[in-house]
Amino acid sequence: MDAELLEELRKRLPEQLFEQLTTSVRSVELENRYLRELLRLERMAKYGPASERLSDEQLELLEQEPGVSATELKAESERAQLQLPLKRAKQTPARQSLPAELPRIEQLIGCSGQECICRACGREKVVIGYESAEQLDVEPAKYFVRVTKREKRACPHCPEQGVGCAPLPARIIEKSLASDRVIIDTVLRKYADHLPLYRQSAILERDTGVELSRATLCGWVMGVGELLRPISRIMAEELLAGDYLQADETPIGVQMHDGRGKNHQAYLWQYSQPAGVVVFDFQLSRSREGPKQFLGNFNGILQSDGYSAYDRVGGAKLIHAGCWAHARRYFFQAVEAHPEDRSAIGLVATIDELFGIDAQAREQNLSVSERDGLRQQRARAILESIQTQIQAARSQTLPKSALAKACNYTLTLWHRLTRFLDHPILELSNNAAENAIRPVVLGRKNWIHFGSQDAGPRIAAILSIVETCRRLKIPIRDYLASILPGLADFPVRRVAALTPTTWVARS
Numbered sequence: 001m002d003a004e005l006l007e008e009l010r011k012r013l014p015e016q017l018f019e020q021l022t023t024s025v026r027s028v029e030l031e032n033r034y035l036r037e038l039l040r041l042e043r044m045a046k047y048g049p050a051s052e053r054l055s056d057e058q059l060e061l062l063e064q065e066p067g068v069s070a071t072e073l074k075a076e077s078e079r080a081q082l083q084l085p086l087k088r089a090k091q092t093p094a095r096q097s098l099p100a101e102l103p104r105i106e107q108l109i110g111c112s113g114q115e116c117i118c119r120a121c122g123r124e125k126v127v128i129g130y131e132s133a134e135q136l137d138v139e140p141a142k143y144f145v146r147v148t149k150r151e152k153r154a155c156p157h158c159p160e161q162g163v164g165c166a167p168l169p170a171r172i173i174e175k176s177l178a179s180d181r182v183i184i185d186t187v188l189r190k191y192a193d194h195l196p197l198y199r200q201s202a203i204l205e206r207d208t209g210v211e212l213s214r215a216t217l218c219g220w221v222m223g224v225g226e227l228l229r230p231i232s233r234i235m236a237e238e239l240l241a242g243d244y245l246q247a248d249e250t251p252i253g254v255q256m257h258d259g260r261g262k263n264h265q266a267y268l269w270q271y272s273q274p275a276g277v278v279v280f281d282f283q284l285s286r287s288r289e290g291p292k293q294f295l296g297n298f299n300g301i302l303q304s305d306g307y308s309a310y311d312r313v314g315g316a317k318l319i320h321a322g323c324w325a326h327a328r329r330y331f332f333q334a335v336e337a338h339p340e341d342r343s344a345i346g347l348v349a350t351i352d353e354l355f356g357i358d359a360q361a362r363e364q365n366l367s368v369s370e371r372d373g374l375r376q377q378r379a380r381a382i383l384e385s386i387q388t389q390i391q392a393a394r395s396q397t398l399p400k401s402a403l404a405k406a407c408n409y410t411l412t413l414w415h416r417l418t419r420f421l422d423h424p425i426l427e428l429s430n431n432a433a434e435n436a437i438r439p440v441v442l443g444r445k446n447w448i449h450f451g452s453q454d455a456g457p458r459i460a461a462i463l464s465i466v467e468t469c470r471r472l473k474i475p476i477r478d479y480l481a482s483i484l485p486g487l488a489d490f491p492v493r494r495v496a497a498l499t500p501t502t503w504v505a506r507s
Contacts (some may be wrong), residue, residue: 304323
């Protein structure tokens with residue numbers, strides 16, 4: 001309401017009536033803001049990520065134009081960005097050097113005939129050096145048939161001793177048509193590069209003329225997954241023997257073959273150390289039974305989002321920590337819904353100050369104890385500011401608005417969000433766990449679902465190995481080629497020697 005009109009009404013109306021009027025107006029303003037917020041979120045969901053940068057007026061124009069393309073929407077959002085205050089120009093990246101460990105193949109380009117002769121005296125020029133340039137090059141994959149010939153020996157003087165033959169080397173899948181390298185490549189293409197088996201089958205036929213069905217490739221993958229399950233179980237034991245883990249979960253469709261023609265929504269639960277082992281656990285539901293069964297009597301620190309299934313799990317001394325990235329995300333969504341909301345913008349900026357402390361620690365390569373000292377010095381004042389801003393914002397917005405939901409989420413989990421002050425090892429966010437799940441989400445868009453309920457634990461084992469090797473910077477092909485051949489006959493009591501952490505320590 002206009003300030004002058006408000007003052008005029010204050011003079012003319014009785015105090016009680018004026019208070020009722022201003023309360024009603026404030027209520028209408030909040031409700032109008034909430035409805036505009038819902039409308040903006042609905043439009044953003046309709047037109048996609050690029051629409052986040054458009055004003056309400058621009059989104060309203062899009063509603064009046066049927067058939068707006070994604071290209072037009074992107075162009076409009078880029079024009080909107082040009083109208084914003086100029087930001088600091090990005091530095092031009094320096095030319096990237098190619099890794100020294102890659103093999104070099106030199107190509108010598110000689111001077112032409114005229115360039116070899118001196119124009120002044122007519123004598124031949126001498127080579128004084130070279131101008132060098134490097135480019136990353138590639139040779140297409142070359143398929144070939146490996147013929148294994150085992151030597152057979154017999155004694156010509158003692159025929160009764162029979163014939164001896166050189167033993168076959170251990171293989172991943174005995175009597176398979178494919179070599180170990182082809183099997184490993186198939187697994188990694190699907191679960192590291194997100195390439196579905198039907199595409200791999202088509203590529204193989206196109207490049208080699210060999211027709212291998214998707215069912216054959218699936219048999220290789222499931223065989224590898226079954227071999228890796230014992231290793232994944234040992235990795236889970238390694239994880240639970242520590243004092244800090246992060247958890248997150250993601251849905252995955254599963255074909256149940258029950259005649260309904262619908263996928264069942266199962267879940268992959270991810271448990272990991274921020275810079276260490278990652279273990280995926282397949283469960284048919286999102287209930288508490290999944291983490292309860294996996295964590296057992298774990299009494300360390302469990303960091304997760306606010307999902308209630310993580311409550312009342314683990315041992316009696318388990319410490320539950322929260323994730324500031326999730327809290328920030330809710331406030332950021334409030335900004336997306338209402339870009340002029342100064343309260344939400346201010347809260348996002350203040351939470352960023354909190355993350356700035358850890359960013360400084362990373363830049364300076366501080367130890368955990370040194371980072372804790374920096375946190376103790378600066379974080380408490382930032383936390384007090386966040387709490388004060390939240391309480392003020394919550395009193396000025398409707399209970400169902402995005403900002404109110406963000407405030408309630410953060411205040412409800414406040415004791416978990418501030419545990420990092422008492423436990424230096426804690427990260428501010430659960431982002432490492434979400435990063436471990438991201439490849440699953442990317443893969444799910446390509447291979448869509450698991451083929452059966454039985455496939456779930458096997459695929460979870462493969463994903464555990466792939467993501468752990470990525471985290472530990474282990475060459476995944478070398479690792480799998482080292483442990484998989486003969487693994488079916490490997491003693492169970494010695495499987496602990498084959499986990500990625502043990503393998504990299506031994507290498």
